[in-house]
Amino acid sequence: MDIKNSELFKNQCYINGSWVNADDGSTSNIVNPANSKQLGTVPNCGSNEALKAIKAAKEAYKVWSKTDAKQRSSVLKNLHRLMLEHQEDLARIITHEGGKPLSESMGEIAYAASFFEWFSEEAKRVYGDVIPGHQQDRRTLVIKQPIGVVGCITPWNFPSAMLARKIAPAIAVGCTVVAKPAPETPYSATAMAYLSELAGIPKGVFNVVTGDAEKIGSVMTTHKEVKKITFTGSTAVGKQLLKQSADTVKKVSLELGGHAPFIVFEDANLEDAVDGALIAKYRNSGQTCVCANRIYVQSSIYDDFSKRFTEKASQLVVGDGLAESTQQGPLISEDAMKKASAHVEDAKNKGATIATGGNPHSLGGLFFEPTVLTGVSDEMLIAQEETFGPVAPIFSFDSEKEVLERANNTPYGLAAYFYTSDLGKSWRVSEQLDYGMVGLNTGIISTEMAPFGGIKESGIGREGSKYGVDDYLEMKYISLAGIEE
């Protein structure tokens, strides 16, 4: 891999501060989705290695949970600095293993690093409470303590940022972590483990186990010493992990699928709305869980919006993410290609028009054309399922009431977007959208300073912001009696 510091490219797991192979020596191949070339291998670990990592995390917890907040804050600050010092190398690793354009990968590293900075600060603000006593000789206190060993399962679409968003708050409050990165993108996680050691995070506090998702996930979710599971990925897998975690009554946080509506009212600034929709749809080739999946445009401006949006979408430059001009990289897998094609085919068969794209790209492999569909209706598959690809369906609507009903008519509730210049409508619609996050006159909502997460079948819990530590803490009430002389 063409990176300046070759130490960042690790093809082993990181358990208890050591770089290790799978017990049986088996490995999995990792390929670049832009050209299907092999980048390297990683250990194909399973239950044994997961158990070793949990044991290491449990031992490390005994010490780490007792360290003072300033010490925890200081190592996270170091990690923030190191991530930025190695930003370009880390970004290249993301682009090699996940395919996104290098400029987006650079942005992802800055985003990932921001969680270490933010939670290095929050480490010092884990406050308790003193509550008025209910009897004269009593005082009521609340303290917050780290929950224990955390099992962390992360996706391929943001291999660095999603890991950072989970481990930063965990480590900040005194938890220890066993992380299992997505099988497609392990190198961002092992690079982070390498930097965590340089940052001064002690052995056993952060462990990375690559390999068999089912075996590792099953150990994590059923082991009694793992007190919390945090997962970002599909709703189907999230439900499975939730069930598996039930017997040991673990605290679980889930950041799952979305099916984001993007509503453009006739009083919106049209040019801003077009640009917002482009970024919300095509970022990471449409492979983010907050991607605009259903673009609703009020009928009076439907043709104008569709024309402008299609023109810009058709100009997006598709190619290898390492090429400077690339704006849209490959999809992650053949399955992703099939899903994008199936959504286009179904829409076409039910009467939609392909305004641009609609096919695998002439570059071949895992490249798909930026696609716009018009004349789309609610019976089409694309109206009901997350595409996770660069296909933008544009629906028409007449009234605020109608579009709210249609936007909310889904089991998902992660992100929603709308554009308007009407103040009353801004507030009304924000309140009535059944989603955990709303972008109002913007297509970008992600920041470490705000609570990221969904409602309904899109998840449980929030990541980032001052609320991001809550999932890694237990609250303890102390009733202090015998105050009276």
Ligand code: SIN
């Ligand atoms: C995701 O797709 O899971 C996260 C996207 C983001 O944080 O912007």
